[in-house]
Amino acid sequence: ISFVRNQAGTPIESLPKKVKRLKMSNCSIVELPEWFAGTMEELVFLDLGSNRISVLPDLPTSLQHLDISNSDIKIIPPSFKSVSNLTILSIQNNKITDMHPEHFPLTLTKCDISKNKLNKLSLTDALEKLQYLNVSGNLITRLEPAGHLSTLTNLDSSHNLISEVPDHFGKSLPMLKYFNLSGNKISFLQRGALPASLIELDISDNAITTIVEDTFGRLTSLSVLTVQGKHFFCNCDLYWFVNVYIH
Template sequence: MEDQGVKYYQYKYPKYPIIEMSVDMFSKMDYLKVSGSKINILPCNLISSFPSLETLDLSNNVLTETGFWPSICSYTSVFPNLRHLSLSKNRFADLFFISQQTHQMKYLESLDLSFNSIVLDKPCFWPIHITSLSLSNNNLGNKVFSFLSQYLQRIDLSKTGITALTQDLLKFPMLTHLFLSSNSIKVIPTDLSPTLVSLYIDQNSITSISRESLAGLPSLRTLKAGDNPFVCSCDSYWFITTLNKSLLPDWPLDYTCSTPPSVADLPMSEYRTSRMSCEAWLQAAVALPVTMLIVLALCSAFYACDGVWYTKMLWVWIRVKRRGQKQANLLNNTTFRYHSFISYSHQDSAWVESKLVPSLEGAGLSLCIHERDFVPGQWILDNIINCVEASYKTLFVLSNHFVQSEWCNYELFFAQHRALDAQQDSLVFILLEPIPTNSLPKKFLKLRRLLMQQTYLEWPMDERKQQVFWVNLRSMLQVADHRILKDMALDSS
């Protein structure tokens, strides 16, 4: 460059080069690059000269803060028209000092401090005219955002040791370009910056990019996110199938599946999964009617197979089993002559004699029946009281004939009082035919209340159901002490 007034002599390291300049002839120079020359200090006349210089590239030297702004120099202005300054690959460290000194450069717009040894010490106060700053390849960490100017429009923080994006990013209302390549960021926040036009976040630790994250970037036109350990699953389904790939300058070459192992190293553009398995609303839309059909079919089958009746009988059997031990403990010191006293209307005697008595006595139960076991010549009320008290249970065969019988009412009255005084679970009801509780006469108000409070057995017409009926009824009458009842039954016979 001798014809332009610059003499440059390169010596072998460790000697520094010597640069001779005739600055008078550079009044109209707007671009100057002195790179890889091991410069460690700027000449004083270089700082205040070059009135037209707009771009200065001093990268790949050995400059420090005191070398770029020598204290021995006295000058009235510092690069008066400079707009772009590159100090990359030097030895700058004090970001606070640099931010203070840049106030002297009235038109400086972009500053490159990449590949230095920058440390974050004191709060920085940047001039508002600097809109672009590069701090890439400096070990800065997550706190770097609090040391930057809110007027920045372009920030390069590639390879700076950032692991997470904090709320500090919200203080950059004019930010349009953000470079965060080669860090350890795992998640793109949903409120990153609505003004972003370009985002470089490749070579990080991102496993998926959510729809919500990009919804918070309405102005985004370029997204470089390749070389991340993407998980190829439903989390990435929308990214692969729906996202406009014109946003991705590195698609599809730099996008591969990292996990699961079955698709490791598979290009994301070749990954296939069904929409049904990933769209929750679609799964719900299909599952709901299918579930309703299954439930409807099960309910229909349950009803057609008399499931309600069998469930009711099962509940009776469970209650009997649960109360059996409790009642056995309560009646350890009590003996009974009969398993059950049968209370029924004379008009239902045919069913009692042909169905009920043979079935129960055939199972070894002793029954007290007024037509057979009442003491002749004794007052009928005394017979009723004695039979109720001598029986472990009182079994009522309920029918429309029963509620019309005066003597049945007496038997119910005494049996109920005995249940209140001695044995609370001594009443058993068989509903021989349907009797609406609200149709019972007033004198049977007690029966109405009992039917609403206690479980009763319904006599079924179906022979299959009758077998279940007899099993439940025998269980209800056999929860007493069988040995005592057997001895008493033998004495009676």
């Protein structure tokens, strides 16, 4: 069922109980009715994007895909973990200041929480099935791995305020293949900061001036490296890079 761009603002009084996919984006919705979570027991896809929701509502445990982007949500409450079948979450362009991994469903595999107001990123074992994470366009100053995320393959942390990556960061994400760090404030990457599993890495528009062998020489699977930006310059220190990667 689709109610996309319904601007009437009429309260939701009833819905067919067996609906599996429901689109209610851009409908001036402020909140969901109390009966929604307990009644829509077969719902697997819900699009609530571009509404005026400020509090994350109670949701059916059957839900697998949730889009609640472009709203006014500030926190993700502990009760959100009860949406125990959720695999895809799109919650970009809200006003979230803290990301508590323990509040997320264990089943989550893809999460887009870009364009919020996060100031730190804590990666813990609570995100045990997460494969894709987008935290771009936030206010993050530091990446804080507090566990071993063996399933995460794609991390976009571009356009934040990150000034350094911990030297043990690479070990905490042993399967990471695509890492976007562009548009931050990083001047140097320590040995061990990058996972050896990387295939694509973007460090454009940082304060990095050169590619150090001690850090990058371990990245034997790397096939795409993007280093655009005014700070980067080419000199004889890059001879090792040409010798290893270019020919």
